[in-house]
Amino acid sequence: MTLNLENEKRSENTMSKSYRLFTFTGGNEGVWEIIRTVTVIGDHWPPAERLAVRADEGRVAEGSANSVWELRGITSNERYTNRPEKDTLRQRQEGLGRPSSTLAALIPIRKKMTWWTMTQDERRAVFEEQSKHIGIGLTYLPAIARRLHHCRDLSEREPFDFLTWFEFAPESETAFDRMLEELRRSPEWDYVDWEIDIRLRRV
Amino acid sequence: MTLNLENEKRSENTMSKSYRLFTFTGGNEGVWEIIRTVTVIGDHWPPAERLAVRADEGRVAEGSANSVWELRGITSNERYTNRPEKDTLRQRQEGLGRPSSTLAALIPIRKKMTWWTMTQDERRAVFEEQSKHIGIGLTYLPAIARRLHHCRDLSEREPFDFLTWFEFAPESETAFDRMLEELRRSPEWDYVDWEIDIRLRRV
Numbered sequence: 001m002t003l004n005l006e007n008e009k010r011s012e013n014t015m016s017k018s019y020r021l022f023t024f025t026g027g028n029e030g031v032w033e034i035i036r037t038v039t040v041i042g043d044h045w046p047p048a049e050r051l052a053v054r055a056d057e058g059r060v061a062e063g064s065a066n067s068v069w070e071l072r073g074i075t076s077n078e079r080y081t082n083r084p085e086k087d088t089l090r091q092r093q094e095g096l097g098r099p100s101s102t103l104a105a106l107i108p109i110r111k112k113m114t115w116w117t118m119t120q121d122e123r124r125a126v127f128e129e130q131s132k133h134i135g136i137g138l139t140y141l142p143a144i145a146r147r148l149h150h151c152r153d154l155s156e157r158e159p160f161d162f163l164t165w166f167e168f169a170p171e172s173e174t175a176f177d178r179m180l181e182e183l184r185r186s187p188e189w190d191y192v193d194w195e196i197d198i199r200l201r202r203v
Numbered sequence: 204m205t206l207n208l209e210n211e212k213r214s215e216n217t218m219s220k221s222y223r224l225f226t227f228t229g230g231n232e233g234v235w236e237i238i239r240t241v242t243v244i245g246d247h248w249p250p251a252e253r254l255a256v257r258a259d260e261g262r263v264a265e266g267s268a269n270s271v272w273e274l275r276g277i278t279s280n281e282r283y284t285n286r287p288e289k290d291t292l293r294q295r296q297e298g299l300g301r302p303s304s305t306l307a308a309l310i311p312i313r314k315k316m317t318w319w320t321m322t323q324d325e326r327r328a329v330f331e332e333q334s335k336h337i338g339i340g341l342t343y344l345p346a347i348a349r350r351l352h353h354c355r356d357l358s359e360r361e362p363f364d365f366l367t368w369f370e371f372a373p374e375s376e377t378a379f380d381r382m383l384e385e386l387r388r389s390p391e392w393d394y395v396d397w398e399i400d401i402r403l404r405r406v
Contacts, residue, residue: 020359076356079282082324120327121285153279153356156223 019055027067032200042194073149073163092141101167102202108160110194131186143172222258230270235403245397276352276366295344304370311363313397334389346375
């Protein structure tokens with residue numbers, strides 16, 4: 001059974017307990033209109049008209065007939081956040097699905113092998129102590145809501161390592177762009193070798 | 204294409220660069236005879252006669268005709284090891300496939316949800332500062348060779364979170380048992396809610 005979240009009344013809170021694996025399909029279906037598809041770093045990614053987001057209950061999605069591309073990612077335990085950071089994030093962040101969040105972004109990212117062969121303390125040092133990834137994100141809460149999906153350990157053949165999904169109101173779009181600029185200027189981004197920025201509007 | 208590693212002449216070193224996803228099939232095929240299957244914590248796991256280990260190039264394995272069970276896991280970046288620990292491990296450890304390593308163990312483990320909702324610093328504190336997981340393992344190098352496979356982020360429906368594969372010579376079996384005892388007495392094991400201990404002999 002494939003659930004179409006977009007037609008479901010469940011709250012995000014209920015969803016996050018039940019589902020971890022999400023499939024993002026670019027094609028001509030779905031409630032999200034793709035406004036633009038920009039290659040930030042690396043190879044071209046094909047544009048599509050619409051995006052559909054599905055929770056797949058652990059099943060590999062069948063490519064839909066009219067899809068241009070399909071990406072999968074799974075939510076997982078946090079890899080870098082420490083307890084004080086998590087508590088602060090929790091206090092400030094809001095969930096996906098807010099009625100005012102009519103804009104969204106899907107940002108697939110792949111990191112270089114040098115990132116993955118670093119040890120945990122080395123990655124954390126680049127991620128937060130040098131790049132303030134969590135700190136920058138905090139500045140934009142609760143305006144920007146976010147869900148991180150991991151791809152790298154789904155199989156050996158996923159094109160990207162992460163898919164991050166962001167939702168925000170039109171009045172927060174400038175802030176969102178500024179947040180991405182800050183992150184992209186940070187030392188962590190020296191380890192990014194593929195990044196696509198897909199912008200969406202709820203229809 | 205599914206490669207049968209047991210019939211391949213490639214070295215482990217070559218393998219580890221190319222393959223990350225491994226499938227372990229309990230049935231009546233494979234070069235490993237299953238000596239015993241012990242439930243350490245949690246539900247019963249069905250015994251089988253033989254174990255086959257395959258590298259699957261990212262493909263989901265087709266259940267083989269005579270399999271009793273099939274488990275998948277993917278090697279990944281290290282989650283807790285810091286730089287000094289990694290350097291020490293590297294100096295002391297030896298690879299899989301040593302001719303003298305005629306005994307092996309496959310230990311599937313699942314951890315409680317409380318483990319997965321802990322933050323990185325909290326998990327690291329239990330894993331190493333309280334439990335000396337890396338420290339205990341170091342004591343048994345190079346006698347015990349090891350490869351860790353992650354399952355939790357392969358899908359939502361994997362029965363276990365980790366599969367650890369160990370290889371050693373018969374004269375190191377007592378040491379191996381002692382190592383497991385030490386680990387199982389540690390605070391980290393309070394978070395384990397399913398553990399199977401499958402012992403094997405190369406035929």
